[in-house]
Amino acid sequence: MTAASPNTVDPAEVAKFEAMAAEWWDPNGKFRPLHLMNPCRLDYITRQIAAEFGRDLTSEAPFAGLRLLDIGCGGGLLAEPMARLGATVVGADAAPRNIPVAQLHAEQSGLQIDYRHTTAEALAAAGEQFDVVLNMEVVEHVASPLDYLTACRQLLKPGGLMVCSTLNRNAKSFMMAIVGAEWVMRWLPKGTHDWAKFITPDELYGLLRQAGLDPVDRQGMVFNPLGWSWSLSPRDLSVNYVTTSVKRA
């Protein structure tokens, strides 16, 4: 990465996701694994936000008044639930084809979401500020995780919260995420993930601190092949895991 290129997005990665954009909202289509994982991700995200900002999830529009950014929003699988819970949502994606797909679906759902073809770095440079930044399964796709996480920190208001998930790097994650998900189950197109870019939880905590954030929680997301569903685990971070960090006021 050169100083002349402030964009940390790897163009080869963006092109791969563009090809899949139209399939976003089919729960049995190519994005089935994301749809399966979504309840687990949403459980984690909603509880972290509710705890940090003192909101009651059983109330009407519990996230009203919160400005939220979903980076790598894709078709809006996270952005729409956040808008439904009352947040003011900006969805950003580096793949231009995702934006009209997400916009169309939000309109059909009767939701107001500001989808933009942009990057975390560009938003940070424009001085945008958010209470919550969702950074789900993105960091393993960027060219420079530290530069990227630094931009994310700049996007947070003081006291703001970032949820960041990614994949651990070890023999098991290679078997599960590359061999299992891409080669055997064909859940993801071959080459979706580059195992060498996976990050261990300790490495991620280190990067978050270097970026000026304060990591406060991490949990595993574990696939249960019997129930065909995902659940949170405080102990098993061996493959997929999710973290929360705050920007101290």
Next chain:
Amino acid sequence: MKTDTDVLIAGGGLNGPALALALAGAGLTVTVVDAQPARARADAAFDGRAYALAIASKRLLEAVGLWSGLADKVQPMTAVKASDGRPGEGPSPFFLDFQSAELEEGPVGYMLEDRHLYAAFLEAMQANPRITHIPATSVIAQEPLAAGIAVILSDGQTLTARLLVGADGRRSGVAERAGITRSGWGYGQTALVAAIAHERPHGGVAQQFFMPSGPLAILPLTGNRSSIVWSEADEAAKTIAALDDAAFLEVLRPRFGDFLGAISLCGPRFMYPLNLTLANAYTAPRIALIGDAAHGVHPIAGQGLNLGLRDVAALAEVLAEAKRRGEDIGAADVLERYQQWRRFDSTTLALGMDSVNRLFSNDNPLLRAGRDLGMGVVQAIPALRRGFMRQAAGLSAGPFGKLPRLLAGRPL
């Protein structure tokens, strides 16, 4: 799109209102469209219909706030006795005796008359600001949209909802219009249902006599009254149903026995042809089925309503969780969670009851000896007996090992 209501429920019998109350408690708005006119209130005379509520069903009624108003109207069942018999011979020496003490959770179940349960549901729905009740109106058309479903009612109005729930019985119009096919068969049997007054107290004991032509269940109501569910082959049932009350009792007496003293009728008689009808899917785009619309089972052991309330508990929990997460409650992946959770459980239970009935409705002497022995074995092994009871009481979790929160008496 903005919808008129979050959930529209077609069917205002018992499962529909139970679901409406559970969903309203989770913050959703619900419209209940009932083809029947709202029936008279709690002062209605006893019409002979009653339900055997499993413990789990009682817990659901507690969780939706109905039980406290019903507690003085129920008859607790302290024991269930199942025995094999032939008219005039009395029960065989081998019988199953389920005592509630073995459950360690109080009675094995509760008998409750329809007039009390229905009135409690109606009153609770009318008092709930999140529930709109539209009686004497039916759903005549439905059209799934991108983010909801449009429903046309018989009074001409069109309503939109995120989700349409078919709680409209074993001939579900919602399922039929959605193109959901059904599997099933008749049993060649008809159930005769009536309320019986008797001389001696029943002591809260429910009796199930397995007769060659079909089972006779004697279920304790309050006072010296019991509800009978008497199954006979179709032709015989038709003949018996056509008899006047005195002749009906003459045919019943040798089957009923004299253990409760003299018997008489204390309400109208009903006749229900028995059949099994399972929907081949529990969901369709923007549609979920509950109760008999999903699975009309043999009413042996009174599992029909209990099975329906398990659907209610599971669907309410799936939708309440989806709402808390901000998900679209009518989306295909949300509905799939409900289908996965319920389908295996209700199909195995339906087929289980089917085979129990086939085994017992038979006069083959070998089978008879076998089931006498079988009941003796079950009776002799307390762990097996408790397992049977927990399953029938709805206290054991489904195959996915997760009991719905409402059935455990916990809030959503």
